[in-house]
Amino acid sequence: MTKKYFDKMLSMQEILRLCIDKEKDLIEFYTQAHNHARTVEEDKMFKALIEDSHQHIVTLEKQLSEIKAQQETDKALSYDVY
Amino acid sequence: MATSTYLEAINQALFEEMERDESVFLLGEDIGIYGGAFKVTKGLYKAFGGDRVIDTPISESAIIGSAIGAAITGLRPVAEMQFADFITVGFNQLVANAATLYYRHNIPVPMVVRAPSGGGIRGGPFHSRNPEAWFFHQPGLKIVAPATARDAKGLLKSSIRDNNPVIYFEHKYLYRRVKEELPKEEIVVPLGKANISREGDDVTVITYGAMVFECLDAAKKLFEEHDISAQVIDLRTLQPLDMELILQSVQKTSRVVIVHEASLSGGIGAEIAARISEKAFEYLDAPVKRIASLDTPTPFSPILENEFMPNAEKIYNAILEIMKF
Secondary structure, eight states, X not given: OHHHHHHTTOOHHHHHHHHHXXXXXXXXXXXXXXXXXXXXXHHHHHHHHHHHHHHHHHXXXXXXXXXXXXXXXXXXXXXXXX | OEEEEHHHHHHHHHHHHHHHOTTEEEEETTOSTTOOTTOTTTTHHHHHOTTTXXXXXXXXXXXXXXXXXXXXXTOEEEEEOSSGXXXXXXXXXXXXXXXXXXXXXXXXXXXXXXXXXXXXXXXXXXXXXXXXXXXHTSTTOEEEOOXXXXXXXXXXXXXXXXXXXXXXXXXXXXXXXXXXXXXXXXXXXXXXXXEEEEOOSSEEEEEOTTHHHHHHHHHHHHHHHHOOOXXXXXXXXXXXXXXXXXXXXXXXXXXXXXXXXXXXXXXXXXXXXXXXXXXXXXXXXXXXXEEEEOSSOOOXXXXXXXXXXXXXXXXXXXXXXXXXX
16 A cells, blocks of 8 residues: 555655555554543553554644745745846 | 735735835836746735835846935835846945935935845855845945844834845745734734744754744754753844843853854954954853854855855764864
């Protein structure tokens, strides 16, 4: 499955967006799983996994934002004809 | 409250001041329909028209000279340098004319030159410089260098309202990387007043521009790992310097590290260190330490540029060294 995505020569922005979507799917899945937790341990584990995925999204969005900021700078630098 | 980037905060300040005062107008290369190389003036041509958002030829000397002419007839021009590096082409207009007209003829020159400065953006030697020290040496100019979106907005508004020529160094690296909640109410930040970005008792860290964030990162780590409490001062205005706040902090901490992104030799840090030595020598427990970029042109290679510039790690190590005295 991973090979399928990377064979498409995705840009880093596309990869990051894909990662964010996958983390969102995971949050949904873990939330459903959490609703089925039978023990305190399972409850804690799925809560922690949901929190981890939220944190992953923050990290991924930060890097996506960094790429966008640099892209705008690159546009200005390449526009410049001096 | 709405989230604004540093760049949007500058745009908002321009919009609000143009709306508030009809004498405010903009001039620069491709700032009109195109919105400027970095898009700082995006939307202003549409809002205010070509008479107040003027595209100029590629001549910094002509841009600054025209701004001076307009300012002495009572207008409030805001001139954009596409990159601060190119301000040298208009150097004579700024230091020989704008800076001295009030002294020579009692004529105020209420103008702002916006200068997108700074490195870390892989721009190489012609698009990354921090030339504030050249102008710091010239009496008659005010110099501003905001770090936060709030200050970018509030200081630009004050700069436009000031009756002196102001060079406003806006850091390109921060344009879209700094995002803050800004209030709907008007923000006006007075010139000449520094800000304490982090309270501390053990060491004073004096900085401005993009280096504020590196200093804050270093200060946080020092507190977590060594229980060292660093007071971080964001100068915000470089000319005039807020020496009152600097000296108060030095008297409290007795240790000073000065950090700027501009090259070390002849930088603003040297002047601050000299003034501290003159006014607060008896309070010092250690020599004043300066952290700055190397005395070379800005490298184009990312690896070399990272080595060339100050960063949180270098600041962290410098503070540890100072604390050993």
